[in-house]
Amino acid sequence: MRANEIKDLIIKGDAAGTAWGVEEMLAAGLAVDDIIQGILVSAMNVVGERFREGQIFVPEMLIAARAMKAGLKILEPLILQAGRKYLGKVVIGTVKGDLHDIGKNLVGTMLQGAGWDVVDLGVDVAPEKFLKAVKEQKPAAIGLSALLSTTMGSMKTVLGLLEQEGLRSQVKVLVGGAPVSEKYATEIGADGYAPDAGTAVHVFARYAS
Amino acid sequence: MNSKERLTRRLAGKPVDRAPNCNLIMAFAPLYIGKPQSQFYLDYKVLVESNLRVAKDFDLDILGAISDPFREVFDFGGKVEFPEDDIPLCSDNLLKSYEDLPKLQIFDPYRSTRMQDRIQGIELYKREAGSEYPIMGWVEAPFAEAVDLRGMNEIMLDVYDHPEKLHQLLEICLEAEIRSAVAQIKAGADLIGMGDAAASLLGPDLFGAFALPYEQRLIAAVHEAGALARLHICGNTTAILNLMKLSGADIIDVDWKVNFKLACETYRGYAAACGNFDPVAVVQQGTPARIREAVWKCLDAGDANTLIMAGCEIPLSTPHENLKAIAEALRDYPRY
Incomplete structure (x- = not known):
């Protein structure tokens, strides 16, 4: 699965697909931070933009956020292991x-x-x-x-x-x-x-x- | 011309002395007469007394039985708190799981607690001022009621995760709201307002699937029982204006984030638009001059049947001179 395909799954709100995609990315050797920034955050930026432009509405935002969280959950143990650096x-x-x-x-x-x-x-x-x-x-x-x-x-x-x-x-x-x-x-x-x-x-x- | 004649004539597009002042009053009313907030929600006599005072002192044209969204939730068996001097809170969702749906019993408004209190309020309005003012009963629209029972986040996900169960819940809500509306009409309500705030969070497809059909059926029942219907959806409803006009409502409230001219054009031939200046920036925080400008702008944008209100409830701490300024602006408008 390609990064763009996982982004699309998040935007569509497919939590199970997102989790599976993130696991694939990890197995392919992609760094945790690259998955977070390049896929999860990037997808939610698109979702936020579409919401601001009135292309999607609250339910679509919520299912996208849920999908992103499902992806984050897969990464959580690795984030904890590596000691994630937060923005604050x-x-x-x-x-x-x-x-x-x-x-x-x-x-x-x-x-x-x-x-x-x-x-x-x-x-x-x-x-x-x-x-x-x-x-x-x-x-x-x-x-x-x-x-x-x-x-x-x-x-x-x-x-x-x-x-x-x-x-x-x-x-x-x-x-x-x-x-x-x-x-x-x-x-x-x-x-x-x-x-x-x-x-x-x-x-x-x-x-x- | 009294308020009842004014609203009737305006809705028919006939000449009036001034456009009706249709502001929604809730928490402001008990504060105005120096009563604790809780009494307004729990005792119809306080609701009626305070609204009558506000209507008379600020030239409002509708006496409303609207108070808070949780009358039906309470009567369904939900837990609602009434802080002594604050608005009611419902912090625990009654319907946590759809497995509990069969346990949800539709209440009889005449044997209920809070809907019965509202019915008594309407009867008192009728006795006190029924010939002078239009009396407006109130219910939650079915989609909003589903949110009140199950929670906002849950319903917003249910539209995708459990659409069939949600429709079952909406059917129950619709039945409860029809019974409540009809009971209020029998008690003397001339119109029934219905709030569907949560529906503004839906896009057109989901609004058309989960909110509009139930609004249409509720409004049809209101008409059948002999009253007018007013649809109130807070928030930015621009994306669903075209669908809202199909609700069958006689009056459709327009919140301040919507272009009022566009709303009036959309509703022309379907309903009277009612709106729509900013309740906080204009009414609560503005000056009388700014209020006059905002009211006149709405009247200029509207038609012969357009009604005037702030986009949503008059805020609690609105200065009295500002509420007076709305009435003065309506009275002084030069282009009726």
């Missing part, structure tokens, strides 16, 4: 009072594929929990997600809390979600904004160590 650590979560996680999960999967060490705090995450994670995990960046206009205010609370604790300069804060805009991100003092998961990967890339 990212903490993500959906803010307090909000249980919507589809966008946040997609961002997590895409970041993971792109080479970030991702800590996912889940949904309905209190500002104090983000603060604790920044203290303990020392991430390069945190990503806050909200789908409701009633919950997006919590993003500002997180930023205020980081400021109050003197941690704001140590971590970049990115925000996203349906009601959130670039303007809102600027107003609350966030470092960045992404309208979708594909863009989030590009924005987070600025903060890679």
